[in-house]
Amino acid sequence: MRSFWLKIPAIVYSLIIFTLSSLPKEKVPAIEIWNFDKVLHLIEYTIYGIFLSLAFTSASQEKVARRAIPLSLLSGLLFAITDELHQYFVPGRFCSIYDWLADAIGIGLGIYLFHKIKLFRAWISYEFEQS
Secondary structure (H helix, E strand, C coil): CHHHHCCHHHHHHHHHHHHHHCCCHHHCCCCCCCCHHHHHHHHHHHHHHHHHHHHHHCCCCHHHHHCHHHHHHHHHHHHHHHHHHHHCCCCCCCCCHHHHHHHHHHHHHHHHHHHHHHHHHHHHHHHHHHC
16 A cells, blocks of 8 residues: 555646646746756656656566666656647647757656665665664
């Protein structure tokens, strides 16, 4: 049951991303800093990469948990491309390969950070057990 609850952040965050990208351009606050939207994409999808990693590493099936990194990356990249394609149909929004690239870098960064933190926590636990 614990593994189910650890999937909730990724599911909820997916819905939030989809909902926000459904907003027409005039309802999105304009930020007049050159390419700042790419930074927002990077941050948004770094968080998403962390949530995906949490969901897949906590899977009850060992086969899925062992493949958490590629599954997180693949599902994140697919979601990001479908989100960009979805924006093509939203008034005032557009589909951008550069936004997708920022999303992809963010997903990779989130996965990397999640696994580094996980390894660090395991190392700390090991150190405390040894002392």
